[in-house]
Amino acid sequence: MRFFSKNQIWGLLLLATAVTWWLGESGQVGRGTVAPVLVIFALAAFKGLWVIADFMDLRHAPALWRRLLVGWLLVIISLILLAYWLGLG
Amino acid sequence: MTSAVEGVAEPRLAGDLAVWLIILAELLAFGILFLSYAFARLQDVALFNASQATLDLNYGGINTALLITASWCVVRAIQAVKRGASTSGAGWLVAALACGAGFIGIKLAEYADKWEAGVDLSTNTFYMFYFLLTGFHFFHVLAAMVFLAILTVQTLRGRYGPDDVNALETGGAFWHMVDLLWIVLFPLIYVMR
Numbered sequence: 001m002r003f004f005s006k007n008q009i010w011g012l013l014l015l016a017t018a019v020t021w022w023l024g025e026s027g028q029v030g031r032g033t034v035a036p037v038l039v040i041f042a043l044a045a046f047k048g049l050w051v052i053a054d055f056m057d058l059r060h061a062p063a064l065w066r067r068l069l070v071g072w073l074l075v076i077i078s079l080i081l082l083a084y085w086l087g088l089g
Numbered sequence: 090m091t092s093a094v095e096g097v098a099e100p101r102l103a104g105d106l107a108v109w110l111i112i113l114a115e116l117l118a119f120g121i122l123f124l125s126y127a128f129a130r131l132q133d134v135a136l137f138n139a140s141q142a143t144l145d146l147n148y149g150g151i152n153t154a155l156l157i158t159a160s161w162c163v164v165r166a167i168q169a170v171k172r173g174a175s176t177s178g179a180g181w182l183v184a185a186l187a188c189g190a191g192f193i194g195i196k197l198a199e200y201a202d203k204w205e206a207g208v209d210l211s212t213n214t215f216y217m218f219y220f221l222l223t224g225f226h227f228f229h230v231l232a233a234m235v236f237l238a239i240l241t242v243q244t245l246r247g248r249y250g251p252d253d254v255n256a257l258e259t260g261g262a263f264w265h266m267v268d269l270l271w272i273v274l275f276p277l278i279y280v281m282r
Contacts, residue, residue: 006161006164006165006168007161009161010157010158010161013157013161014154014157014158017150017153017154017157017275018150020150020153020275020276020280021146021147021149021150021153021280023280024146024279024280025146029280029281029282030138030282037281040276040280040281041276041281043276044272044273044275044276047157047272048269048272048273051160051265051268051269051272052269055160055161055163055164055261055265055268056103056261056262056265056266056269057103057258058102060098060100060101060103061100061101061102061103062100062101062102063100065102065109068113069112069116069269072116072117072120073269073273075120076120076123076124076273077273079124079127080123080124080127080273080277080281083124083127083128083130083131084127084281086131087130087131087134
């Protein structure tokens with residue numbers, strides 16, 4: 001994870017949200033292709049990682065806690081993507 | 090304890106251990122709900138897509154931005170109190186609460202729209218999940234706001250300072266959890282189709 005300031009992270013979180021909104025608004029998501037959905041959840045993963053590491057400050061916490069929350073985020077998103085992919089068939 | 094020089098501190102968990110145990114339990118509960126939604130959707134993808142289309146993506150996006158901004162305000166509040174600026178810290182907490190109030194207002198507007206359209210959680214499976222997930226989350230936003238409001242009053246009274254931000258970090262952690270949950274919920278419920 002690259003090191004950004006708290007203010008920069010806020011900006012990046014908003015930017016990621018705007019991109020996600022745009023992908024939905026423009027109809028990019030919903031054409032039956034996997035790529036846009038991968039993008040919105042990749043953005044969600046980055047957003048989650050920044051909140052966990054730098055807002056919750058788990059970057060400076062014992063590794064166990066960081067791993068638990070990051071693990072939760074990545075497992076949940078992976079399984080959501082699996083379910084989405086299964087639904088495309 | 091942190092040393093005077095940033096970056097050489099011992100690893101430490103910010104806030105009370107109790108709130109982190111609560112956070113783990115909440116993440117587990119919501120995680121199960123998120124996955125239930127994702128896999129229940131497979132039973133009737135067309136229904137889920139059609140019902141999702143009745144949601145207001147702008148409301149969802151603005152709400153995401155509000156929670157993110159509130160989290161940032163909480164971070165800024167704790168930074169202020171850590172350098173001895175409690176009044177400034179309280180100001181940042183009020184800003185966080187204002188963002189939270191915005192979220193609540195928009196959520197209520199969304200629910201009112203659905204109510205007027207005759208849609209509720211018995212309408213179909215998508216709406217059951219929509220109301221269950223966002224409703225459960227809504228109550229957590231309210232609880233987090235009550236916590237922040239109490240912390241704001243205490244901060245204004247000068248209760249916290251550079252050597253004691255534990256309560257603020259505890260409330261902050263709970264708030265960030267609420268934000269983190271919505272970060273997954275927004276693409277899942279509002280966008281993914």
